[in-house]
Amino acid sequence: MxxxxxxxxxxxxxxxxxxxxxxxxxxxxxxxxxxxxxxxxxxxxxxxxxxxxxxxxxxxxxxxxxxxxxxxxxxxxxxxxxxxxxxxxxxxxxxxxxxxxxxxxxxxxxxxxxxxxxxxxxxxxxxxxxxGDLDGAVGDLDQAIALEPDDPIPYYNRGCTHAEMGDPRRALEDFDRAIALAPTNPTFHHYRGMAHRELGELDKAVSDFDTALRLEPLSNPSRNARAVARVMQGEYDEALADFDAVLALDLDNADALSGRGVARSAFGNYEDGISDFTSATRRIGRRKRESAKGPVCTSMTMALGGSEVHGEKMNREMRRWENIKCGMVMGGWLGMACLGRKPGLGWTRPVAAGRA
Structure with a gap:
């Protein structure tokens, strides 16, 4: 692939x-x-x-x-x-x-x-x-593995499916097998890093993202994923460097803007954090998607700022949030990261097929 x-x-x-x-x-x-x-x-x-x-x-x-x-x-x-x-x-x-x-x-x-x-x-x-038929997918992938046990792709696909089913531990086992069969594939390392991150094994996650980036140096998804793991570790300087590198290649990357907003807020740089969250929300709007996460994190950042003016802005943003009533497309980790908690990172359904 x-x-x-x-x-x-x-x-x-x-x-x-x-x-x-x-x-x-x-x-x-x-x-x-x-x-x-x-x-x-x-x-x-x-x-x-x-x-x-x-x-x-x-x-x-x-x-x-x-x-x-x-x-x-x-x-x-x-x-x-x-x-x-x-x-x-x-x-x-x-x-x-x-x-x-x-x-x-x-x-x-x-x-x-x-x-x-x-x-x-x-x-x-x-x-x-x-x-969305994840059980059916696993059944087909089990058969494929039984027929071709040395092909890494069905292990990778089954790992993705187990992850989507909420079982990152079993996903990790499949990604391990895929990497054993194809150790130079950056995608396998990237998604094993995602599984480690979901399990809270942040050092291992960062190590896998490091490997993915050595194999594919311009991979913005792996750099952004590593930045998120570093935020979760509290390594905000390193996270900021990664988010900045992502944005140097892709100025409109809403995920990186949001993540950088979290890292900046952790340093008390609330104004720049608000700016990043606002920019992320605008970019999502350009893609004609509604987002709850931008307003929520803007509000949380304002609250962390602690000023009366920020509190008034926060109330306005929270009313805006109540009016949006839509899914959180920016990723489940972000709001909790704004509150200083270590979130669980969900898995989303595939949107494109890779080619072998």
Missing amino acids: NGEHHESGEGDWCDHSDSGFRTLDGLSREEILRALAGLDERLRADSEDAYSLLARGMLHSRLGDDRRATEDFTRVIELEPDNAEALENRAAARSDLGELLLAREDYDALIRLEPDNAVALYSRGACLAKL
Whole structure:
């Protein structure tokens, strides 16, 4: 898998990895475009050339055009209903498009054709996890591991799923196994660090985030996650340095702004803390998301400031909070961190599939 994290925040729980049949690693964009031109010419001569349709679909997918890829894979399946590779690739493309129910149908059809296909099983498991069927996901991943015990991806996916089920200890066991099989994968170290952090094992969490950053130095999610762990340890200087480094690469990173607000408030720098929380809330607004967490933390920071003016602002912010009535999208740790408590860090459902 490519080891990519989410670009914002510190990486949601979790980036489940699906099939890697479509990657065509090693081809440049220019080579792909030349190949597409050749396939277009062949298909003008024979529109029912299933091999060329499949190849063209894979190239479209490599370019990130999953809609056109899906159209080509669908045409192959119309010509050859039992074409397992076309089913596999269409399922993955549909998953990337967010068409998860259709993707699951393709994986179901593929597994009926090839019940011992471990890749199809762990790919369907990733799809089921994104649909919220965590028990079904674990069942598929257990089967995939039984079939291919030396493949790290199903261990990683099962670890993510256990984490989402609220069992970070079992998640940690799976991430350990994935790392034993693929020790240079930064994603595995990142999410093992998240599991350690959830368990309160902060030194181990920081160590894993350190490793992830050595393997992928520009990983903002790992740097942000390490900063959060350092806030929880009370190491505010180090946390500030990490948050600043995240923001140097991504000025609009609302999670890093919020975290820096916590760290600044811990030093008594309440005005800058308020500024960071306010900026974070505005950036979330630009993404057309409502946020309770910005107003809540602004209010808490104002309260910690202790002045009468801040108290008046706090009351205003709390009334604003009462009017918002929405989910806390900035992460469950932040409000408690403002109060100086060590929070539990929740796991969120996957929003994108990684590629093997």
